[in-house]
Amino acid sequence: MKPSGPIPPDFKIMDDELTIGGKVASELVREAGDTPLFVYSRDIVAARMEGLRKAMPERLKIHYAMKANPFAPLLEFMSELVDGLDIASGGEFVMAREAGFLPREISFAGPGKRDEELKAAIKAGVTINLESANEARRALDVASFLSVTPRLAIRVNPDFEMRGSGMKMGGGAKPFGIDQAQVADVAKEIIAAAADWRGLHIYTGSQALDAAAIIETQANVLSLAAELSSQIGAELPHLNMGGGFGIPYFDKDQPLDIGAVGSALSEQFAKLPDILQQTEFAIELGRYLVGEAGVYLTRIVDRKVSHGVTYLVTDGGLHHQLAASGNFGTVVRRNYPVAIASHFGAEPVEEVSIVGCLCTPLDRLADNVMMPRAEVGDLVAVFCAGAYGASASPSAFLGQGPARELLV
Numbered sequence: 001m002k003p004s005g006p007i008p009p010d011f012k013i014m015d016d017e018l019t020i021g022g023k024v025a026s027e028l029v030r031e032a033g034d035t036p037l038f039v040y041s042r043d044i045v046a047a048r049m050e051g052l053r054k055a056m057p058e059r060l061k062i063h064y065a066m067k068a069n070p071f072a073p074l075l076e077f078m079s080e081l082v083d084g085l086d087i088a089s090g091g092e093f094v095m096a097r098e099a100g101f102l103p104r105e106i107s108f109a110g111p112g113k114r115d116e117e118l119k120a121a122i123k124a125g126v127t128i129n130l131e132s133a134n135e136a137r138r139a140l141d142v143a144s145f146l147s148v149t150p151r152l153a154i155r156v157n158p159d160f161e162m163r164g165s166g167m168k169m170g171g172g173a174k175p176f177g178i179d180q181a182q183v184a185d186v187a188k189e190i191i192a193a194a195a196d197w198r199g200l201h202i203y204t205g206s207q208a209l210d211a212a213a214i215i216e217t218q219a220n221v222l223s224l225a226a227e228l229s230s231q232i233g234a235e236l237p238h239l240n241m242g243g244g245f246g247i248p249y250f251d252k253d254q255p256l257d258i259g260a261v262g263s264a265l266s267e268q269f270a271k272l273p274d275i276l277q278q279t280e281f282a283i284e285l286g287r288y289l290v291g292e293a294g295v296y297l298t299r300i301v302d303r304k305v306s307h308g309v310t311y312l313v314t315d316g317g318l319h320h321q322l323a324a325s326g327n328f329g330t331v332v333r334r335n336y337p338v339a340i341a342s343h344f345g346a347e348p349v350e351e352v353s354i355v356g357c358l359c360t361p362l363d364r365l366a367d368n369v370m371m372p373r374a375e376v377g378d379l380v381a382v383f384c385a386g387a388y389g390a391s392a393s394p395s396a397f398l399g400q401g402p403a404r405e406l407l408v
């Protein structure tokens, strides 16, 4: 037997069924037309934001990293809640504009930005987080071709990284950011070229649940930002401090203590060095804001026993939920939180393996979990599906097509 991950506490039962946003799962499926279906709850996202605002210093801006979930209605909803948006492609820029974000609220990071992407973003007034010295020169060239003043910041590849981070994106050789030792020279070049100097972006990792590790990283980020600003010889207008706030996906994962993170950050803000006194600070979060607000609903299409193992075969799978299958950056496959949505209140009575409909042994949604009795036609819920689900899975694989999505 392998445990299921922890089901986020926000979900309720009605008539033995899972409810999301006040509606039972079967009704949501009817509304959407069919399974497989992602449902995202506005209430859960809003509550997340409210808790975060309460915990964090007022001075701290909160940005949404849209790669976590770019579903248009959700993005529109986010535009009312957050202070800024982080994008990582020209395609995301188009979606961000359609969702109502203003170019001034947007910053654009990510390696391999093409000239056309730089052109569109610089022309509109988006802040570019430069990923290399070469990209800095290309951005300046694009801006002079357009005769506009570009808003430029530098993404730093720091020498340190966040302890215990799920996916490491800083420290040592990386395709992301400019090595910290080279930052001052590039910044001086940008400032000398009369660009609008927008400051630094220091991103050190993702999916951290340990408040102490985040607190330590944020302190390191602030001292690095102060050190680099002194080297550059200019005050820092803006510091994107990264994010990396995680959510519990697996058994024994404990939710992040944001109260502890917020009070430590307030203390840091109270004793800032002079060069950071006027700086505007932001964090950028993806999964923490939207991950637990999403549920992936699939229907059981077959029930079979093979060599003593009971399989529930669903109409969903890794083509929509790659992360739950364990094929998106995890070393050891563990079970995401899963449940039988149509018997959400029932006691677990049998051990089953829940699989998808793809003809590959990689397509597993839950291994050897205890579940209530479920039959063909019942609905399975995979939780923590609000981030890196639909848009981060290979939906063209095996011709199954994309999932439906609903914001409630």
Ligand SMILES: *Cc1c(COP(=O)(O)O)cnc(C)c1O
Binding pocket: 065, 067, 068, 086, 109, 203, 205, 206, 207, 242, 243, 244, 245, 284, 285, 286, 287, 288, 387
């Ligand atoms: C992916 C990414 C994020 C969001 O990460 P989460 O783990 O979803 O919070 C934020 N910033 C950058 C630069 C990223 O690449």
